[in-house]
Amino acid sequence: MSNKPGIPKGTRDFDSIQLYKRNYIIEIIKDSFFRFGFNPIETPSFERSSTLLGKYGDEGDRLIFKILKSGDFLKGLDKDEIINNNSSKIGSKISDKALRYDLTVPFARYVVQNQNNITLPYKRFQIQPVWRADRPQRGRFREFLQCDADVIGSKSLFQEIEFIQLFDTVFNSLGLRGATIKLNSRKILIGLSEISDCKDKFKDLTIALDKIDKIGMKAVNEELKSKGFSDKSVGIITDLISFSGDFKKSMKLLRMTFENSTTGLEGISDLEFIFSSIENLGLKSCNLSFDLGLARGIDYYTGVIFEVSAPETVTIGSIAGGGRYDNLTERFGLSNMSGIGVSFGLDRIYMVLDELDLFPNVNSNLVKVLFLNFGNKNSLFALEAINKLRDSNVYAELYPDNLSLKKQLSYANKNKIPFVVFIGDDELKAKKFNLKDMNSGSQELLTITQLLNKLS
Amino acid sequence: MSNKPGIPKGTRDFDSIQLYKRNYIIEIIKDSFFRFGFNPIETPSFERSSTLLGKYGDEGDRLIFKILKSGDFLKGLDKDEIINNNSSKIGSKISDKALRYDLTVPFARYVVQNQNNITLPYKRFQIQPVWRADRPQRGRFREFLQCDADVIGSKSLFQEIEFIQLFDTVFNSLGLRGATIKLNSRKILIGLSEISDCKDKFKDLTIALDKIDKIGMKAVNEELKSKGFSDKSVGIITDLISFSGDFKKSMKLLRMTFENSTTGLEGISDLEFIFSSIENLGLKSCNLSFDLGLARGIDYYTGVIFEVSAPETVTIGSIAGGGRYDNLTERFGLSNMSGIGVSFGLDRIYMVLDELDLFPNVNSNLVKVLFLNFGNKNSLFALEAINKLRDSNVYAELYPDNLSLKKQLSYANKNKIPFVVFIGDDELKAKKFNLKDMNSGSQELLTITQLLNKLS
Numbered sequence: 001m002s003n004k005p006g007i008p009k010g011t012r013d014f015d016s017i018q019l020y021k022r023n024y025i026i027e028i029i030k031d032s033f034f035r036f037g038f039n040p041i042e043t044p045s046f047e048r049s050s051t052l053l054g055k056y057g058d059e060g061d062r063l064i065f066k067i068l069k070s071g072d073f074l075k076g077l078d079k080d081e082i083i084n085n086n087s088s089k090i091g092s093k094i095s096d097k098a099l100r101y102d103l104t105v106p107f108a109r110y111v112v113q114n115q116n117n118i119t120l121p122y123k124r125f126q127i128q129p130v131w132r133a134d135r136p137q138r139g140r141f142r143e144f145l146q147c148d149a150d151v152i153g154s155k156s157l158f159q160e161i162e163f164i165q166l167f168d169t170v171f172n173s174l175g176l177r178g179a180t181i182k183l184n185s186r187k188i189l190i191g192l193s194e195i196s197d198c199k200d201k202f203k204d205l206t207i208a209l210d211k212i213d214k215i216g217m218k219a220v221n222e223e224l225k226s227k228g229f230s231d232k233s234v235g236i237i238t239d240l241i242s243f244s245g246d247f248k249k250s251m252k253l254l255r256m257t258f259e260n261s262t263t264g265l266e267g268i269s270d271l272e273f274i275f276s277s278i279e280n281l282g283l284k285s286c287n288l289s290f291d292l293g294l295a296r297g298i299d300y301y302t303g304v305i306f307e308v309s310a311p312e313t314v315t316i317g318s319i320a321g322g323g324r325y326d327n328l329t330e331r332f333g334l335s336n337m338s339g340i341g342v343s344f345g346l347d348r349i350y351m352v353l354d355e356l357d358l359f360p361n362v363n364s365n366l367v368k369v370l371f372l373n374f375g376n377k378n379s380l381f382a383l384e385a386i387n388k389l390r391d392s393n394v395y396a397e398l399y400p401d402n403l404s405l406k407k408q409l410s411y412a413n414k415n416k417i418p419f420v421v422f423i424g425d426d427e428l429k430a431k432k433f434n435l436k437d438m439n440s441g442s443q444e445l446l447t448i449t450q451l452l453n454k455l456s
Numbered sequence: 457m458s459n460k461p462g463i464p465k466g467t468r469d470f471d472s473i474q475l476y477k478r479n480y481i482i483e484i485i486k487d488s489f490f491r492f493g494f495n496p497i498e499t500p501s502f503e504r505s506s507t508l509l510g511k512y513g514d515e516g517d518r519l520i521f522k523i524l525k526s527g528d529f530l531k532g533l534d535k536d537e538i539i540n541n542n543s544s545k546i547g548s549k550i551s552d553k554a555l556r557y558d559l560t561v562p563f564a565r566y567v568v569q570n571q572n573n574i575t576l577p578y579k580r581f582q583i584q585p586v587w588r589a590d591r592p593q594r595g596r597f598r599e600f601l602q603c604d605a606d607v608i609g610s611k612s613l614f615q616e617i618e619f620i621q622l623f624d625t626v627f628n629s630l631g632l633r634g635a636t637i638k639l640n641s642r643k644i645l646i647g648l649s650e651i652s653d654c655k656d657k658f659k660d661l662t663i664a665l666d667k668i669d670k671i672g673m674k675a676v677n678e679e680l681k682s683k684g685f686s687d688k689s690v691g692i693i694t695d696l697i698s699f700s701g702d703f704k705k706s707m708k709l710l711r712m713t714f715e716n717s718t719t720g721l722e723g724i725s726d727l728e729f730i731f732s733s734i735e736n737l738g739l740k741s742c743n744l745s746f747d748l749g750l751a752r753g754i755d756y757y758t759g760v761i762f763e764v765s766a767p768e769t770v771t772i773g774s775i776a777g778g779g780r781y782d783n784l785t786e787r788f789g790l791s792n793m794s795g796i797g798v799s800f801g802l803d804r805i806y807m808v809l810d811e812l813d814l815f816p817n818v819n820s821n822l823v824k825v826l827f828l829n830f831g832n833k834n835s836l837f838a839l840e841a842i843n844k845l846r847d848s849n850v851y852a853e854l855y856p857d858n859l860s861l862k863k864q865l866s867y868a869n870k871n872k873i874p875f876v877v878f879i880g881d882d883e884l885k886a887k888k889f890n891l892k893d894m895n896s897g898s899q900e901l902l903t904i905t906q907l908l909n910k911l912s
Contacts, residue, residue: 005507005569005788008553011500013566015573016580019496035846037823037853040475044467044599045501045555045585046521051461065502066524068551070589072543087528095524097464099501110469113461117471119870121856124472129501133526143500156856158835165843273832281839332461367493376729379614383737387621390491397493400577400612414575 010134010142021359022145022350026127028173029147029344033125036166038149041124043106046097053098055105055331057299063133066095099131103148104300104328104341111152112332120153139316139348150341152329157270159340160304160324161277164288167308167320170344172285175358178311179319181283182245182291185271185304186323188254189295191264195257196233205229206295209237213293217241233257237292245289247275270304302326306342310352319348366395368455369419369435370412373399378423385421385433385448394455412438419455466590466598477815478601478806482583484629485603485800489581492622494605497580499562502553509554511561511787513755519589522551555587559604560756560784560797567608568788576609595772595804606797608785613726615796616760616780617733620744623764623776626800628741631814634767635775637739638701638747641727641760642779644710645751647720651713652689661685662751665693669749673697689713693748701745703731726760758782762798766808775804822851824911825875825891826868829855834879841877841889841904850911868894875911 007013014022033040046067053061073094081090100106103126111122127147134140149166151159164181171179189209193202204227208220221234236257243249251268258264271290278288286308296305303324310316322342329337353359369389371382382398389396399408412420422434433451436443446454463469470478489496502523509517529550537546556562559582567578583603590596605622607615620637627635645665649658660683664676677690692713699705707724714720727746734744742764752761759780766772778798785793809815825845827838838854845852855864868876878890889907892899902910 005565006504007500007507007565007569008502008504011502013500013570014498015570016495016497019498034822035849035851037821037851039472039821041472042470042475044463044469045587046464046467046599048462048464051463063526065526067555068522068524068547070519070521074543074546087530090530091524099523109461109463113463114469114471119867121867123853131501143502151856154856156829158829158839158854158856161839162854162856165839169846277836277839280836281843365493365495366490373612373614380733380736383614383617383621383733387737390625393491395491395493397579398614398618400607400610400614400618411575411577 008142010136010140012141012143016365021353022346024359025174025346025349025353026145026147029170029346030125030127032166032170032173033149035169036123036149036162038123038125041107041110041126042128043100043103043110043126045129046099047106047109049092049096049098051109051332052101052105053092055300056101060101064101065099065131065133066091067097067099068095100128101132102130103128103146103343104150104325107148107150107152107341108328108339109332111337112329112334115334121151121159122153123149123151125149139351141347145346147344147346148341150339152337152339155338157273157277157304160270160274161281163306163322163340163342164274164278164283165281166342167306168283168286170320171308174349174353176311176349176352176356177285178287179285180287180289180309180311182289182294182307182309183271183274183304184291184294185267186301187263187267187270187303188292191254191258191261191267192233192237194261194264196229198227198229198233201227201229209293209295212241240292245291247271247290250290250292274304296321296323300325300328303338303340310348311356314352314355316348316351316355318345319352320344365415365417367397367415367417368394369396369421370408370415370417371396371398371421371423372405372408373402374422374424375402378425378428381428381431382421382423385451388448388452389455392452392456394452396455421451464598466592466596468597468599472821477809478802480815481630481802481805481809482601482603485626485802486581486583488622488626488629489605491625492579492605492618494579494581497563497566497582498584499556499559499566499582501585502555503562503565505548505552505554507565507788508557508561509548511756512557516557520557521555521587521589522547523553523555524551556584557588558586559584559602559799560606560781563604563606563608563797564784564795565788567793568785568790571790577607577615578609579605579607581605595807597803601802603800603802604797606795608793608795611794613729613733613760616726616730617737619762619778619796619798620730620734620739621737622798623762624739624742626776627764630805630809632767632805632808632812633741634743635741636743636745636765636767638745638750638763638765639727639730639760640747640750641723642757643719643723643726643759644748647710647714647717647723648689648693649685650717650720652685654683654685654689657683657685665749665751668697696748701747703727703746706746706748730760752777752779756781756784759794759796766804767812770808770811772804772807772811774801775808776800821871821873823853823871823873824850825852825877826864826871826873827852827854827877827879828861828864829858830878830880831858834881834884837884837887838877838879841907844904844908845911848908848912850908852911877907 052064129143130146131143167181189205190202193199193205208223212220224234240250254268294307301323305323306321307318308320310319324340326338373379386396418438420436427434433446435446508520585599586602587599623637645661646658649655649661664679668676680690696706710724750763757779761779762777763774764776766775780796782794829835835854842852874894876892883890889902891902
C-alpha cells in the first residue's frame, strides 16, 4: 500500500536545527525557573473530559481535542439516541478523555489531588505540549509547547514582583532587549464596571477592551455604550487609554474615579506597590508599563494580569503572559487557594529571536570526525579508535559502507563534520591514522595517542 | 461545580523527584545518542489515521487512540449508516487522526516526506511519548516515553555492531552491569521455516517462539507440530534452545541445517561477523548472547533483532530492543531503504535502577537559601540581595508572606533548603544579613559581599 505522506494541519515536524534552537530557548526558560525556586512536574497528555470541559468557556470546550473510547465505543448506546442527538451530546458518550488544552487546569487538578503531599506556597513549573483545535495561522498551531510557572497558596504581591523579575531574567538571558511587560488588574476593570453600574457586564468590558488594537478606541466606545456603560466611564476609559501607559497620571485619575469602589481602589494600591518595588529593584532588559487595554480573555483571572510584548520593531503580539487567579482549585473541591502563574510562548519567542537574529551559532552536528570505510578489516581497526575517542568525549562515527571516496566525503561535507580519517592498507599496517582537516584540506599521519590529543 | 479529581487509567503525574530521576536516565541516553552521531527530530503527537492504521497488525490498530474530528463530527454522516455499522467502521468516519503508537512509523513517514532534504545514511534520535490503549499493568502504561535511535539508508552490518556498542555505552553510563544483549536474526527464523517446508508459516513460528518463557519448550513443540512443522525442525529448535546461547555450537548446528536455505545461511554469516567483531572490540558492561527464542512480535523486522534484558537479579523482562527492517518506508512510497533502530524503555530502566539502588543522589530542590519575610521594607531589601545571588548562580527565594517564624522555617525544612536569611529591623538598618545554616544551626551576620562569597 502506498500512501502519500503528510501530517495533520496545524502540526509540525521539527528537524535537528529547529530543535537545537527550540532547546536553546527552553533551557534558558528552565534555568530561570530553577533560579527562582520553581521545581518541575509533568501531567498526562490527556485528562478525563470532566477535568477539562467547562473550564475554558464554550469556545474553549469546542477547541478541546476529544479522544474516542477504545474498543466498541457504540456499545450500550441507544440507536435512537444517536439519531435524535447532536454531535456534542453524542461526543460526551463516545469519548471520556481529551488532550489537555493548557497546563493551568491540569495543575489545579494536580494540586487538589496531591494537597496532602505538597508544601504551601507551592511553586512548580511545567514545560509540555498542549493541543487546541484552533484555526492554524502564523504563530498559531494545533500542537504547541507551553512553558508555565505557577505559585499557589499565597496572596502576597511579592509573587507578582517575582514574576515580573522572572520575565526580565528570561528575556535578558535570551539577549532580547526592549520587550514590554504590560500590567493591568482585573480589580481595576471590575472597578470600572462598578462605577458604571455595570457590575454584571464586567465580561462585556473585557471583551470590548481586548479589541482596541483591532477595531480602534472609537468603535470600542460605541460597543461599550451599546452595552450600557455610562458616558462618564467611557470617557474615563478613553482618557486612560490616551495616557498610553503613563502610570502616575493613570493612577491619579483612577483614584478619583474609584471613590466608591473598594475593589477598584485595591487594584490601584496593588499596582502602586508593584510599580514602586520594581522601580526600586530595576529591570535588566524589559520595560514595565500599565495597560488598561490589557484584559486577557481567560475566565479565571481575578487580580493582576500580565502580558509581554516583543520589542516594537517586531510585529508579533504577546510572547508571554499570565495573571493571578483565586478560585481555580475550587472547581476541584479545594477553596481559598490563591494562585498566580505565567506562561511563555515558545513559538512566538522563536519567531522573535529568528527575526532579530538573536540565536547563537548553534552547532547542528556534534560529530567531530568521520572515519572513512575502506573495507571490513580497516573499519574494525577504525572502530577501536572510535571507541577511544568517544570515551574521551570526542564524538566520532564510521561511514558504514565501503562506497566511493566521493560519496563518503560528501556525507562529511553535508553533515558539516570538520575532520575525516583515512585508514588505507598502509595505514592499517603501520597502525596509523591519516587525519584530514575538511576546512583547510591539510593532512597528517598520526598515532592513536596523537589523534586523541589532536581532537580532544 | 465540585469534581473529585483523578487521571485516566494507565497515565501518571510525575513530581519533581520522579522527574529528576527520569531526566537523569534521559540525559544519559541522549548524550550517548549524540556521541554515536545521532541528531534529534520530533514529530507531532498525532498523525493522520491513514499514516498509523494498518502498520501494527489488527491488535495494534485496536490499541491506537483515535481523536474525534472537531466540530460537528456527525455532519454528512447518514443516520442509517450509523445504525447499520459497527464501531470500527463508524470510527474511521468520525475520526481522522490518532495519537502515535510508536516512533518508528512516524519516522518512516518523516523520511519519505523529507527525502530530498536528508543525507543518507540518515541517523536520527527521537525521545517522545507514545500512547497505547493497552491494559495497564506493572511497568506498562497507556502513555509512556520512548527513546529511539534509527539509521536508514545502509545495509552495512557495522550498524548492528554500532547499536550493540550503543546499548553497552548507555547501560555502562547508567552504572548497570550485567545486562544481556540478546541477538537473533529473522533470516535464521525464515531459514527454519524453509527447511520445514513451512515458509508460509514463518509468523506461526515467531508467535510460538515468543511463548517459550511463558509456556515452556514442550508446549511450544506441540504447537509447532500442530502447525505443520516437521519433527526434524522441531528437534533442531529444541537442540538450539538447549544450547542456551552457546554461539559457536548453535552456528555449527544451523550451518548443517541450512544447506538448502540461502536466507538461513545469510543469517548465520551476519551473526558470525557481528559476534566476532564485538569479541574483538569488547563490551564494557553488557554480555552478548545468541537467543533463538527471541522473535519480537513487530511485523516489520527483516534481519537482526535485539533485546536487552536486565541483570538476572531483577525480574522485569526487556529494557531495550530493536532490529533491522527493510521495507518500512515502502508503505509510504519509498522502496529500497534498509533501516535499523533501537528503542530504550525508560520506565523499565527506571524500575531496574530503583531496584538496584543505582540512582545517584539527585537534589530535589536547587534553592540554596530562603530569605524570611519580616514585612515589606525588609523583604524589598531582601529582593535586592536575592537578585545579586541569582546573578551569581546561587538559587534563592523570598518567603512571600509575613507569617510566623515557625511556618517560614518549616517551609525551608520541608523543601530541604540548606540556608535561611533573617533580616530584622536591626539587620535592615545595618544593611546586613543574618545567615543560618539549617543543618548545623550556626548563625553569622554578613555583609552582602560576605554573603555572596559564602554561598557562591
